[in-house]
Amino acid sequence: MARYNAKESERRWQAEWEARGLFKTPALDSSRSGAAPKCYVLEMFPYPSGRIHMGHTRNYTMGDVIARFRRAQGYNVLHPMGWDAFGLPAENAARDKGVSPRDWTYENIAHMRGQLKMMGLSIDWSREFATCDVAYYHQQQKLFLDFYKAGFVHRQEADVNWDPVDMTVLANEQVIDGRGWRSGAVVERRKLSQWFFRITQFAEELLAGLDTLDRWPEKVRLMQKNWIGKSEGLRFQFTLSNAQKLDVFTTRPDTLFGASFVALSPEHPLAQDLAKKDEKLAAFIAECRHVGTAEADIEKAEKKGYDTGLKAIHPFDESWTLPVMVANFVLMGYGTGAIFGCPAHDQRDLDFARKYALPVTAVVVPEGADPKTFDVGNQAYTGSGRLANSRFLDGMAVDDAKAEVANRLEAAGIGGRTVNYRLRDWLVSRQRPWGCPIPMIHCAKCGVVPVPAEQLPVKLPEKINFAVKGNPLDADTAWKSTTCPSCGGAATRDTDTLDTFVDSSWYFTRFTAPAAADPVDKAAADYWLPVDQYIGGIEHAILHLLYARYITRAMHRLGMVKVAEPFAGLFTQGMVCHETYKDAKGDWVAPDEVVKEAGKAIRIADKAELTVGPSEKMSKSRKNVIAPEAIIADYGADTIRWFMLSDTPPERDIEWTDAGAEGCWRFVQRVWRLASESEGLSPVGAPITAQDAASLDLRRATHKAIAAVTEHLEALRFNSAVAQLYTLANAIAAGETCDGAVRREAIETMVLLSAPMMPHLAEECWQALGHARLVAETPWPKHDPKLTQSDQVVMAVQVNGKRRAEFAVAKNADPKAVEKLALEQEGVIRALGGKTPKKVIVVPNRIVNVVA
RNA sequence: GCGGGCAUGGCGGAACUGGUAGACGCGCUGGAUUUAGGUUCCAGUGAUGCAAGUCGUGGGGGUUCAAAUCCCUCUGCCCGCACCA
Numbered sequence: 061m062a063r064y065n066a067k068e069s070e071r072r073w074q075a076e077w078e079a080r081g082l083f084k085t086p087a088l089d090s091s092r093s094g095a096a097p098k099c100y101v102l103e104m105f106p107y108p109s110g111r112i113h114m115g116h117t118r119n120y121t122m123g124d125v126i127a128r129f130r131r132a133q134g135y136n137v138l139h140p141m142g143w144d145a146f147g148l149p150a151e152n153a154a155r156d157k158g159v160s161p162r163d164w165t166y167e168n169i170a171h172m173r174g175q176l177k178m179m180g181l182s183i184d185w186s187r188e189f190a191t192c193d194v195a196y197y198h199q200q201q202k203l204f205l206d207f208y209k210a211g212f213v214h215r216q217e218a219d220v221n222w223d224p225v226d227m228t229v230l231a232n233e234q235v236i237d238g239r240g241w242r243s244g245a246v247v248e249r250r251k252l253s254q255w256f257f258r259i260t261q262f263a264e265e266l267l268a269g270l271d272t273l274d275r276w277p278e279k280v281r282l283m284q285k286n287w288i289g290k291s292e293g294l295r296f297q298f299t300l301s302n303a304q305k306l307d308v309f310t311t312r313p314d315t316l317f318g319a320s321f322v323a324l325s326p327e328h329p330l331a332q333d334l335a336k337k338d339e340k341l342a343a344f345i346a347e348c349r350h351v352g353t354a355e356a357d358i359e360k361a362e363k364k365g366y367d368t369g370l371k372a373i374h375p376f377d378e379s380w381t382l383p384v385m386v387a388n389f390v391l392m393g394y395g396t397g398a399i400f401g402c403p404a405h406d407q408r409d410l411d412f413a414r415k416y417a418l419p420v421t422a423v424v425v426p427e428g429a430d431p432k433t434f435d436v437g438n439q440a441y442t443g444s445g446r447l448a449n450s451r452f453l454d455g456m457a458v459d460d461a462k463a464e465v466a467n468r469l470e471a472a473g474i475g476g477r478t479v480n481y482r483l484r485d486w487l488v489s490r491q492r493p494w495g496c497p498i499p500m501i502h503c504a505k506c507g508v509v510p511v512p513a514e515q516l517p518v519k520l521p522e523k524i525n526f527a528v529k530g531n532p533l534d535a536d537t538a539w540k541s542t543t544c545p546s547c548g549g550a551a552t553r554d555t556d557t558l559d560t561f562v563d564s565s566w567y568f569t570r571f572t573a574p575a576a577a578d579p580v581d582k583a584a585a586d587y588w589l590p591v592d593q594y595i596g597g598i599e600h601a602i603l604h605l606l607y608a609r610y611i612t613r614a615m616h617r618l619g620m621v622k623v624a625e626p627f628a629g630l631f632t633q634g635m636v637c638h639e640t641y642k643d644a645k646g647d648w649v650a651p652d653e654v655v656k657e658a659g660k661a662i663r664i665a666d667k668a669e670l671t672v673g674p675s676e677k678m679s680k681s682r683k684n685v686i687a688p689e690a691i692i693a694d695y696g697a698d699t700i701r702w703f704m705l706s707d708t709p710p711e712r713d714i715e716w717t718d719a720g721a722e723g724c725w726r727f728v729q730r731v732w733r734l735a736s737e738s739e740g741l742s743p744v745g746a747p748i749t750a751q752d753a754a755s756l757d758l759r760r761a762t763h764k765a766i767a768a769v770t771e772h773l774e775a776l777r778f779n780s781a782v783a784q785l786y787t788l789a790n791a792i793a794a795g796e797t798c799d800g801a802v803r804r805e806a807i808e809t810m811v812l813l814s815a816p817m818m819p820h821l822a823e824e825c826w827q828a829l830g831h832a833r834l835v836a837e838t839p840w841p842k843h844d845p846k847l848t849q850s851d852q853v854v855m856a857v858q859v860n861g862k863r864r865a866e867f868a869v870a871k872n873a874d875p876k877a878v879e880k881l882a883l884e885q886e887g888v889i890r891a892l893g894g895k896t897p898k899k900v901i902v903v904p905n906r907i908v909n910v911v912a
Numbered sequence: 913g914c915g916g917g918c919a920u921g922g923c924g925g926a927a928c929u930g931g932u933a934g935a936c937g938c939g940c941u942g943g944a945u946u947u948a949g950g951u952u953c954c955a956g957u958g959a960u961g962c963a964a965g966u967c968g969u970g971g972g973g974g975u976u977c978a979a980a981u982c983c984c985u986c987u988g989c990c991c992g993c994a995c996c997a
Contacts, residue, residue: 063951237994278916278917279916279917279991279992282915282916282992283915283916283991283992283993286914286915286916286992286993287992287993289993289996291996291997293997308997309996309997310997311996311997312997323997363995387995388995389995389997390995390997391995391996391997393996394996394997395996395997398997399997400997401997402997406997407913407995408995408997409997411995480996480997481996482996598991601992602992706924706936706937706938707924707925707936707937707938708924708925709924709925712924712925714924715923715924717923717924717938719938719939720924720937720938722938723937723938723939724937726951726952727937729951729952730952733952779924779925779926779936779937780925780926780935780936782936782937783925783926783935783936783937784935784936785936786935786936786937787935787936790936793953854932855932856931856932857932858931858932858977858978860977860978861976861977861978861979863932866932890964898977899977900977901931901977901978903931903978906931906932907931907932907978909931909977909978910977911977911978
């Protein structure tokens with residue numbers, strides 16, 4: 061029997077699917093759409109770096125399995141693909157190689173599209189677009205202006221995060237451990253006038269919305285919740301000794317009588333103001349700035365302060381004053397940038413107070429402790445208890461004291477309850493030339509004026525000159541010179557482009573009508589959204605997924621889309637890893653230069669033995685990368701797809717091994733053998749009449765596989781679905797002598813069930829089995845409940861919790877009869893050793909436990 | 913520091929709402945087939961023991977007729993946030 065020729069077969073079936081247009085998205089008005097439920101399956105679209113890697117392979121295989129599975133189940137499926145095509149790598153390539161970023165990007169897209177097509181993905185390629193297509197960013201500019209008109213966008217001079225390597229500003233979310241998310245460079249602070257999306261306007265909604273996302277990983281919801289960082293507290297005013305007012309924010313108003321100082325952030329306007337007349341303070345502030353930006357090791361940073369000499373008057377006692385300090389640990393970006401310090405109940409305040417010898421008064425003592433002797437030492441007490449040393453609050457519980465203080469300060473007109481968020485507005489200006497131009501014009505007379513709709517799109521220049529300092533768009537005077545739409549005078553374009561995360565925050569909505577004349581075709585968006593299953597890496601838990609939720613909510617508020625949440629189901633897949641090799645010199649060695657012999661890694665070139673390191677995420681720096689195209693060339697796409705789904709649960713990291721890949725390839729051949737060596741099979745559609753035990757066993761295995769694989773795929777347990785298919789293949793091999801119609805049913809079922817995972821092989825087998833219609837056009841099989849539940853069960857018998865025997869009995873047999881049978885089992889009698897059972901527990905159809 | 917997760921054979925992992933631990937795959941051992949190897953097929957594969965059996969899901973304790981699963985506690989690893997008042 062001939063080997064299955066994956067290469068030849070895969071090419072042929074891909075052409076056949078395309079010729080028949082099988083993966084075209086059903087039209088909204090087609091007769092199908094009325095009856096069938098919709099299913100929008102989406103994998104995070106790739107950046108066109110040039111070639112696909114194993115991570116893409118895993119991601120797109122999972123998505124394709126779901127899409128094909130749902131399609132077979134009769135859903136209307138939308139499964140599109142596009143390119144997140146703006147961004148810095150294109151600029152770097154342009155600078156290094158002298159090509160245009162546009163050409164570089166589109167060439168990469170062409171190459172990667174070819175690679176993705178070789179994987180046999182069931183994608184509707186007619187909907188493909190790249191975010192750098194003028195047609196796409198034109199719509200994005202319209203969307204930006206819609207947001208501007210609605211007041212969702214504002215321009216503000218602010219301290220911003222400046223990435224000195226990428227030469228652009230970054231949003232807060234894009235600063236990880238004080239470094240740029242892409243470049244890894246230590247971020248500097250700069251004061252610039254920039255565009256912001258008012259994401260904080262939606263902070264509460266974005267937080268509350270998390271509770272509705274029941275098909276999202278708990279972990280991602282928690283990360284977003286923490287990022288939004290809601291805290292409820294009180295904002296109130298101190299009057300200072302110079303009669304100025306100072307706003308502070310606290311979540312612990314109950315501890316107000318434990319206050320021993322007031323502290324300002326070094327960046328607080330009052331501190332800045334005071335520094336003008338106080339050189340020492342100015343020097344202190346400069347020092348704080350240094351520490352903050354130079355190194356991110358905040359944990360080691362010592363609490364430092366500077367006494368301004370000002371006093372703050374206690375709101376409940378005019379005769380009580382607190383020193384006003386400038387302290388390096390107070391953040392300007394949170395609350396009001398000023399706090400009152402209560403050392404006994406806040407660790408930072410305590411460290412600070414001990415250093416500067418400020419009073420420490422415990423005002424909350426644990427239940428049962430004596431307020432006179434309770435001492436916090438060097439460990440701030442943050443637990444619950446009763447108020448003490450707090451005048452009218454004494455004896456109250458913490459929550460009551462909080463309310464009492466809030467009520468009194470509100471009544472006095474110097475404070476109010478507020479909610480604070482950690483979330484900051486989203487800075488979207490980028491000083492980069494390869495992005496979506498911000499459609500705004502700056503006029504000396506009229507100020508900032510939006511580009512009128514009829515003048516859109518603001519296209520990027522044909523040629524971008526990288527041989528300039530700073531942003532090439534800013535240096536391109538011809539491009540940036542324009543006339544003011546308002547007064548007709550000379551004006552300049554905004555030369556910043558939008559953060560590329562804006563591009564990826566609404567592409568899934570655009571996929572529902574990629575050619576629409578407006579950003580959104582409401583009918584299409586309302587039919588297809590939300591995305592039913594979104595799949596991608598966990599690294600986007602905050603950045604992309606939070607921005608996309610925000611943009612969708614903003615569009616929802618403007619009536620552009622019905623849904624508020626874009627992704628009903630989210631799945632975060634694990635990474636693809638490989639073991640690492642180092643030679644005697646400590647240099648990394650790539651897997652294709654290595655052979656494994658008797659558990660040892662040997663370099664092919666010089667037979668040198670290598671050190672085998674732990675399995676780590678495939679990366680160029682560790683050289684432990686396996687190229688998908690090499691595997692596809694050797695074994696075919698179905699083998700690599702099967703590997704990506706086998707063994708390891710999809711959310712965990714998977715390790716690529718050659719042995720595992722060979723195992724997958726052997727299974728491909730095995731399925732082909734089982735399906736193509738069809739001697740003795742009944743013809744297509746022959747009725748099943750056999751009633752012999754072996755045939756019934758095989759039929760049961762077949763229908764159990766249908767039920768199990770369906771259930772596992774619904775739950776995205778691809779590895780378990782794979783295991784079930786192995787089990788079915790084993791049952792088919794064991795049932796070689798069974799009735800021909802029964803064997804046909806089993807083999808055809810195996811082919812249909814494996815089709816979402818190995819679609820080319822399935823088509824080839826299906827044809828060999830004598831079918832004219834394609835698998836891709838064949839409905840998902842249904843199991844016969846009569847065959848998945850047998851009328852006999854094997855029950856185990858335990859004596860004192862230890863298994864001693866098992867016996868077969870009719871399903872749902874009378875418990876009394878089961879008990880009698882159980883006690884008659886030889887193993888049970890031996891274990892009892894003549895003792896009389898005290899108690900017998902019968903769990904129907906499962907187990908009997910005899911207690912002796 | 914705070915928050916979250918994980919721990920099962922040589923390896924990846926399975927085990928529904930507590931009910932026969934180790935499905936399935938990889939690897940390994942033995943055998944058969946083949947002109948040679950890969951291939952294919954059969955048998956075996958948690959530990960220990962001749963056997964009956966005993967032990968066994970990171971360690972310790974608990975609840976229960978029954979615990980990988982529930983509770984307490986300790987250890988180790990991974991992830992997120994990190995001076996957020």
